[in-house]
Amino acid sequence: MKTPLASLLLALLVPGTLLSSPEKSDDPANLPRKRVLFFTKSSGYEHSVIKDPSKPFTPAPGSAVPGLAFQILKTMGAKNNIEFVFSKDGSLFKPAYLAQFDAFFFYTTGDLTEAGTDGNPPMTPEGKAAFLQAIFDGKGFIGTHSATDTFHSHGGKEMAGDRFREDGDNADAYIKMIGGEFIKHGKQQQSHLIVIDPKFPGIIDVPTDNREMEEWYSMKDFASNLHVLLVQDTSGMTGIEYERPNYPSTWARMYGQGRVFYTNLGHRDDVWTSPMFQSVLAGGIEWAVGRADADVTPNIDQAAPQANVLPAWPAPTPDAQKK
Numbered sequence: 001m002k003t004p005l006a007s008l009l010l011a012l013l014v015p016g017t018l019l020s021s022p023e024k025s026d027d028p029a030n031l032p033r034k035r036v037l038f039f040t041k042s043s044g045y046e047h048s049v050i051k052d053p054s055k056p057f058t059p060a061p062g063s064a065v066p067g068l069a070f071q072i073l074k075t076m077g078a079k080n081n082i083e084f085v086f087s088k089d090g091s092l093f094k095p096a097y098l099a100q101f102d103a104f105f106f107y108t109t110g111d112l113t114e115a116g117t118d119g120n121p122p123m124t125p126e127g128k129a130a131f132l133q134a135i136f137d138g139k140g141f142i143g144t145h146s147a148t149d150t151f152h153s154h155g156g157k158e159m160a161g162d163r164f165r166e167d168g169d170n171a172d173a174y175i176k177m178i179g180g181e182f183i184k185h186g187k188q189q190q191s192h193l194i195v196i197d198p199k200f201p202g203i204i205d206v207p208t209d210n211r212e213m214e215e216w217y218s219m220k221d222f223a224s225n226l227h228v229l230l231v232q233d234t235s236g237m238t239g240i241e242y243e244r245p246n247y248p249s250t251w252a253r254m255y256g257q258g259r260v261f262y263t264n265l266g267h268r269d270d271v272w273t274s275p276m277f278q279s280v281l282a283g284g285i286e287w288a289v290g291r292a293d294a295d296v297t298p299n300i301d302q303a304a305p306q307a308n309v310l311p312a313w314p315a316p317t318p319d320a321q322k323k
């Protein structure tokens with residue numbers, strides 16, 4: 001424990017520390033405990049990092065450790081005084097169950113009201129509505145990567161032309177909450193993220209010359225009140241998915257009273273283990289559960305003014321022409 005004299009000396013040596021009380025610690029371990037549901041049902045594609053390690057396993061590209069995300073969150077939770085509850089059971093989504101959490105963290109795919117790929121129990125439509133209402137009324141939400149490949153808007157479930165069009169008011173209610181919808185990804189490649197708001201918790205740790213290898217999501221249906229934190233720099237990217245102006249990669253926004261954070265990072269093992277991703281994620285969680293504050297004034301019009309200019313739908317295949 002630091003003595004008052006040691007705290008004063010530290011304050012003189014380290015700029016900024018003098019403003020805070022010597023008794024106050026910024027260590028998240030001393031902050032009020034928070035409870036976060038890490039929900040990983042995969043009604044569509046099931047990612048390696050959220051697979052049940054006890055089940056047979058075929059690694060996804062860039063991933064070799066089943067359930068790696070669970071290991072990392074356990075460590076992060078112990079360090080930051082957050083209890084992560086892991087579940088793939090959508091049938092639990094009822095008001096009394098949802099009420100026990102401070103925030104919901106989704107790494108999911110597909111229509112979660114269907115049993116789908118992993119066969120885990122789906123949400124009821126009422127459960128989905130209760131979940132969205134809980135956020136609207138003030139719970140936090142965190143989404144990584146395929147959280148935007150979840151509850152596709154009407155007509156957008158299949159990989160066809162509708163995926164490459166804006167849905168506007170017809171976007172799914174979940175998409176209207178998270179603030180964006182996955183279109184498609186190309187081959188994994190290194191890409192640059194433009195740092196827009198280094199003041200937001202965790203974003204300070206993203207180097208301006210970052211260049212991560214990742215499976216990058218191209219997205220649409222961006223909410224007009226996004227506070228963009230990182231922008232996908234499409235210059236130099238390979239693939240029709242990225243033949244578009246820059247668009248938001250990572251953002252924070254308000255949904256009613258609820259704080260919503262999303263990043264399109266999170267496919268590869270080496271992204272999950274990188275200090276940069278872990279800082280971005282930890283910062284987003286701290287903000288979403290209300291232990292950190294930030295200015296989330298909408299900035300999408302300045303940060304990514306052409307975010308709604310989408311890539312062209314690739315030449316129709318014979319299958320698609322039948323529709």
Ligand SMILES: [Zn+2]
Pocket residue numbers: 047145146215267
């Ligand atoms: Zn992925």
